[in-house]
Structures are given as structure tokens and as C-alpha cells.
Amino acid sequence: MTIIVRNLSDQLVSLLRDRILSGQVNNDLPIRQDALAAELGVSKIPLREALARLEEEGLVASQANRGFYVRPMTTEEAEEVYALRIRLEPDAMMRAAERASKEERKHAIDLAERMDEIQKEHGEGVGAFNRRFHHALYAPSRQPVTVNILDRLQVLSERYVRKHLEPLGRDERANEEHRGLLAAWLACDTETLRELARAHTAKTLDDLRNQFNQLEGAN
DSSP: OOOOOHHHHHHHHHHHHHHTTTTTTTTSOOOHHHHHHHHHTTOHHHHHHHHHHHHHSEEEEEEEETTEEEOOHHHHHHHHHHHHHHHHHHHHHHHHHOOHHHHHHHHHHHHHHHHHHHHTTTTTTOOOOOOOHHHHGGGOOOOHHHHHHHHHHHHHHHHHHHHHOOOOTTHHHHHHHHHHHHHHHHTTTTHHHHHHHHHHHHHHHHHHHHHHHHHHHHH
């Protein structure tokens, strides 16, 4: 695969981010920059710049004599990320529900329908659509600083969303909760929306705690 030289840095960041979030990059081994640069048809300089930006996002880390590697998922990170989302996302969604345009409402509906189709087909990309759906519900809040923070939290959440959806039946519950969120958002029922948003995120965190505890008990 060769990348067309157009906004190369942004393209590399997006491509590498997608690979990390979809689990294509092993978090136990250093990222082989020579091989990756050759595969993508780029030099190591823009690749290192892209990895440095992903380090700022919290997806990768660097160590002397080891280079860059994907940061492992941990209970501590999940607790922090989801606690911040619980504090920020419900209020942002409430403001967005009151300020969203007709086009923004249609966009949220379209995303929800597409995500439902992908989950029924057990297709790839559920995590990415989940991130885009949540963004659609808080972005119309017209609060750029809050939206930027939430977007970064959503990126960090995406790997945990994939982990959360591993057990059978979780995707159906997630779809049901998303439908409830969307209905309250479209109706501008802000109090219901706040409670549903908090419960949706809190349930996911509870499930993740249990999954991590089970993994730790098995080791």
C-alpha cells in the first residue's frame, strides 16, 4: 500500500490510529518503523512525526532503546477515561440536543442506522461508528474545547469498546441503549438524556471492570 503525498502527516496519523484501534498492531512488541515505512511507501521522518502525534493522543508510548509501542489497555486507564466521559458527555449531549440543526439530527439518525446494520452483520468498524455516533450527539453543543476533549477520550475509549463488545449479547444491549439516547436527544428530553448517557457509560465501565478482573484472576 502506498500513500498519496497529500497532507501526508494527517493521513499517516489517521491510518495508524485506525490500525491501533482495530487491534491490528500488537501492543507487546515495538513498532517496526523500517518495515512499516517500506509498506506505506514513506520515509521514516513523517512516520516518526505521526507516531509522536499518536503518543500525544495517548495511544502509543516511546522508550529509549525500544522505540514506539502501543500502550496496553489497563483497568486504571479505563477508570480514568470513562470517569471523565461520565462527567463531561451527558451535559454536552444535553446542550447539543437543544442546538442541533436539522442536518445534524439527520446525520445522527443515519449513523445510528448504519451502526445497527454493521452490528447485525458482525462486521468490522463497530468501534469507529460508535465513536462517530457519540460525537454526533455532543458536537452540536457548540463547545469546541469540550468537544475536543471528548473526541480525544473517544479515541482512547475505542479499544475498550471493542473489548466490551466481545461477550455475546453486548452488541444488542449497546444498540438498545443507543436507540434510547437518540430518541431522548431528538425529543430534547434533556433530563432523560442525561440519565441515559450516564447509565450507558457507567454500565460499560462496570462490564470492563469485571472483564479485567476475570483476566487478572486467570493469570
